[in-house]
Amino acid sequence: MTDVHKVLIxxxxxxxxxxxxxxxxxxxxxxxxxxxxxxGQLMLTSDVENWPGEPDGVLGPDLMEKLKKQALRFGTExxxxxxxxxxxxxxxxxxxxADKEFKSETVIISTGAVAIWLGIPGEERLQGKGVSACxxxxxxxxxxxxxxxxxxxxxxxxxATFLTKFASEVIILVRRDELRASKIMQKRAMDNEKITIxxxxxxxxxxxxxxxxxxxxxxxxxxEEQTLEVDGYxxxxxxxxxxxxxxxxxxxxxxxYIKHAPDSTKTNIEGVFASGDVMDPLYRQAVTAAGTGCMAxxxxxxxxxxxx
Ligand code: NDP
Numbered sequence: 001m002t003d004v005h006k007v008l009i010x011x012x013x014x015x016x017x018x019x020x021x022x023x024x025x026x027x028x029x030x031x032x033x034x035x036x037x038x039x040g041q042l043m044l045t046s047d048v049e050n051w052p053g054e055p056d057g058v059l060g061p062d063l064m065e066k067l068k069k070q071a072l073r074f075g076t077e078x079x080x081x082x083x084x085x086x087x088x089x090x091x092x093x094x095x096x097x098a099d100k101e102f103k104s105e106t107v108i109i110s111t112g113a114v115a116i117w118l119g120i121p122g123e124e125r126l127q128g129k130g131v132s133a134c135x136x137x138x139x140x141x142x143x144x145x146x147x148x149x150x151x152x153x154x155x156x157x158x159x160a161t162f163l164t165k166f167a168s169e170v171i172i173l174v175r176r177d178e179l180r181a182s183k184i185m186q187k188r189a190m191d192n193e194k195i196t197i198x199x200x201x202x203x204x205x206x207x208x209x210x211x212x213x214x215x216x217x218x219x220x221x222x223x224e225e226q227t228l229e230v231d232g233y234x235x236x237x238x239x240x241x242x243x244x245x246x247x248x249x250x251x252x253x254x255x256x257y258i259k260h261a262p263d264s265t266k267t268n269i270e271g272v273f274a275s276g277d278v279m280d281p282l283y284r285q286a287v288t289a290a291g292t293g294c295m296a297x298x299x300x301x302x303x304x305x306x307x308x
Pocket of ligand 1: 118150151152153154155156158174175176179180181236237238239281282
């Protein structure tokens with residue numbers, strides 16, 4: 001008979017590691033299945049200057065290494081593997097990797113989300129060198145610079161408006177001749193004199209060797225191409241939560257985020273909790289992910305206590 005774990009955590013971003021730190025310190029001996037490339041989205045960033053307690057900033061990968069070390073220090077069992085299948089239909093829950101099967105009384109899901117990219121040349125190569133999908137994280141580095149923002153939804157309007165705090169000019173590239181964003185967010189962006197919108201415009205390529213130096217764009221109505229000389233490129237066309245393996249097992253919203261009870265990490269299955277970007281389409285910050293990771297661990301602990 002396989003051992004039944006008390007707490008099994010899937011994912012190794014700030015949410016997963018924080019859930020591990022809290023549940024390990026509550027003597028619940030958590031097992032954390034980290035994915036193939038542990039550390040989550042912060043592994044793709046350079047300087048993180050908004051993590052409290054790091055007044056001089058910290059490199060994303062260094063921060064994740066510290067969180068991992070802290071989780072291991074209290075006895076988290078760490079496994080660098082991908083979960084391929086889950087079964088939440090009966091207790092204890094089943095979680096499978098390619099060659100292992102785990103049973104657990106509670107599961108904390110912290111599998112995160114990924115930014116959706118256009119997939120154009122230069123986007124991957126210049127990530128962290130002027131290419132970003134998070135204005136809150138990286139806007140500060142564009143003081144008095146020119147940037148483009150891609151997208152016409154609320155994220156694009158919010159990111160563009162936020163970027164005007166720093167940038168001298170923000171150009172929003174919208175692929176249609178109208179915005180998807182809510183009226184109030186549209187108005188806020190359009191009333192901002194630092195923001196220009198280029199309609200019916202697609203980005204074709206990001207230029208620059210060591211850093212972003214420009215973006216080649218095309219008007220999809222006239223076919224006219226031009227190069228915008230900018231220092232930054234922000235993709236704001238949406239995020240995709242990593243919930244493929246939970247389809248049919250948990251209630252997801254129409255965008256695929258895990259549904260949870262208000263002010264709680266409880267999912268529709270008792271004993272299964274969700275924390276971090278996989279359940280949060282709004283804030284998407286390392287510190288809020290860590291916060292919900294802590295909540296999930298406390299709620300799992302209370303759930304286990306209530307069963308005894
Ligand atoms: P959305 O899906 O709402 O919008 C995505 C935008 O990106 C659309 O304008 C879409 O264009 C455009 N887009 C998609 N693919 C491409 C592409 N390949 N090339 C060019 N443009 C593309 O995503 P958001 O992240 O903006 O918002 C997600 C959810 O979060 C929404 O419900 C939103 O209301 C909410 N939100 C709320 C905020 C707030 O209230 N403060 C802030 C941010 C988000 P098209 O319209 O042509 O499809």
